[in-house]
Amino acid sequence: MILQINVNSEKPIYTQIYESILLGIATGSLAPGxxxxxxxxxxxxxxxxxxxxxxxYRLLAQDxxxxxxxxxxxxxxxxxxxxxxxxxxxREALTVLLAKAHLQGVSQKETLDLIQSIxxxxxxxx
Amino acid sequence: MILQINVNSEKPIYTQIYESILLGIATGSLAPGxxxxxxxxxxxxxxxxxxxxxxxYRLLAQDxxxxxxxxxxxxxxxxxxxxxxxxxxxREALTVLLAKAHLQGVSQKETLDLIQSIxxxxxxxx
DNA sequence: TATCTGTTATACTTTATATATAACAACAAA
DNA sequence: TTTGTTGTTATATATAAAGTATAACAGATA
Numbered sequence: 001m002i003l004q005i006n007v008n009s010e011k012p013i014y015t016q017i018y019e020s021i022l023l024g025i026a027t028g029s030l031a032p033g034x035x036x037x038x039x040x041x042x043x044x045x046x047x048x049x050x051x052x053x054x055x056x057y058r059l060l061a062q063d064x065x066x067x068x069x070x071x072x073x074x075x076x077x078x079x080x081x082x083x084x085x086x087x088x089x090x091r092e093a094l095t096v097l098l099a100k101a102h103l104q105g106v107s108q109k110e111t112l113d114l115i116q117s118i119x120x121x122x123x124x125x126x
Numbered sequence: 127m128i129l130q131i132n133v134n135s136e137k138p139i140y141t142q143i144y145e146s147i148l149l150g151i152a153t154g155s156l157a158p159g160x161x162x163x164x165x166x167x168x169x170x171x172x173x174x175x176x177x178x179x180x181x182x183y184r185l186l187a188q189d190x191x192x193x194x195x196x197x198x199x200x201x202x203x204x205x206x207x208x209x210x211x212x213x214x215x216x217r218e219a220l221t222v223l224l225a226k227a228h229l230q231g232v233s234q235k236e237t238l239d240l241i242q243s244i245x246x247x248x249x250x251x252x
Numbered sequence: 253t254a255t256c257t258g259t260t261a262t263a264c265t266t267t268a269t270a271t272a273t274a275a276c277a278a279c280a281a282a
Numbered sequence: 283t284t285t286g287t288t289g290t291t292a293t294a295t296a297t298a299a300a301g302t303a304t305a306a307c308a309g310a311t312a
Contacts, residue, residue, distance in 0.1 A: 012300060019222050026225035038257065049302050054258075065229060070258050071310045082231035087240070090227045095244050096145050097223070099152035101216045103191060105208035108245050114213070115241060118221050119234050138269060164288065175271050180289075196289050197279050256311075261304100268299070275292080282285070 001037050005046050013048055017056035025065060025076060028123030036066065036074040127163050131172050139174055143182035151191060151202060154249030162192065162200040 003020050005013060024030035036042070039057060043050040057074045060066035064081035068074045098111065129146050131139060150156035162168070165183060169176040183200050186192035190207035194200045224237065 014300080022229070023221065023225050026228055039259095040257090050258095051303095052301060055300090057258090063226075068258070071256085071308085073257060080229045080231070086227055086230040086232055087236070090223065090232060090237075091240055091244065093223055094220075094240065095149065095247075097216065097219055098241065098244050099149050099248065100189075101212055102152055102245075102248050103148070103206045104212040105206070106212055106216060110213065111216070111245075112238065112241065114217055114220065115224065115238065118217065118224050119228075119237075121221075122225065122228050140269080165290095166288085176289095177272095178270060181269090183289090194289070197277085197287085199288060254312085257309080258307105260307075262306105263303080265302080266300080269297080271296080272294080273292100276290080278288080280285100280287075282283095 001042070001045075003042070003046065005048065013046075013052050014055040014059070017042075017046075017053060018059050021056070021060060022065060026122050030076050032076050032078045034076045036076070038073050127168070127171075129168070129172065131174065139172075139178050140181040140185070143168075143172075143179060144185050147182070147186060148191060152248050156202050158202050158204045160202045162202070164199055 003017065005016050007013070009016065011019075021030065021036070036057065037045070039050040039053040043053045046053070057066060057068060061068045061074070064083075065077055066074050067077050101111065102108075129143065131142050133139070135142060137145075147156065147162070162183065163171070165176040165179040169179045172179070183192060183194060187194045187200070190209075191203055192200050193203045227237065228234075
């Protein structure tokens with residue numbers, strides 16, 4: 001569980017931890033049921049406070065990607081929730097991203113190829 | 127120039143203004159050369175401080191989407207910069223978005239259809 | 253018993269966000 | 283010339299977010 005954190009990033013540290021674990025799950029490097037380091041251990045490895053790690057874990061648990069056992073620690077969830085609102089939220093976020101890229105000259109084909117390439121990195125569990 | 131702002135949103139007001147104008151350009155409701163309201167006027171309409179509007183305009187100018195004439199006001203840029211790093215930044219941002227949607231059960235086909243639909247809303251200047 | 257877990261609580265610092273108010277210089281119109 | 287407009291700069295203030303530091307708690311485990 002080595003995880004890269006950039007203290008000078010514009011992104012909050014807890015967001016970086018959240019996204020790293022999310023990507024780990026999506027790409028398969030973290031599997032359902034896998035245990036996560038304790039908040040103190042990961043905080044120590046990253047050189048950040050345990051509350052910063054705890055916030056990331058709490059958000060991951062809120063979204064159903066992680067299950068927290070108060071005494072055993074945090075684990076990757078066995079099943080991920082099919083949030084019915086995820087498509088609406090996805091559309092809103094994608095629109096802003098694609099609009100900016102579009103204006104900066106990224107073509108539709110280039111974008112679709114990029115999406116294809118990103119999906120290829122995702123682990124499929126079917 | 128009516129523009130919707132949600133004061134209770136998790137997004138900063140200046141970001142909402144930035145994104146609204148960006149989307150206006152991408153969808154064609156704002157055309158190159160169009161003038162934007164003065165920072166005082168838009169601030170008055172939205173019920174926010176002129177500095178909040180000014181920050182949005184400043185960021186838009188930084189990214190090359192808007193040109194600011196210190197005495198005449200702000201205008202949509204006539205040409206948009208082809209940022210060579212936009213693809214790399216796009217990939218990073220897209221990866222997080224798609225990973226989350228993927229885990230929440232949004233299929234690849236559904237995602238590609240969504241992208242297609244978003245692109246259809248963009249104005250093409252060729 | 254000693255150690256580990258997430259959690260809660262308190263306190264503190266720094267930065268981000270947003271507002272309020274005033275003033276400036278340059279331009280345009282009365 | 284005076285008046286009003288523009289973005290900009292400056293100063294001050296208030297609130298929230300982000301992050302750290304430290305301590306303590308309850309339950310599990312070895």
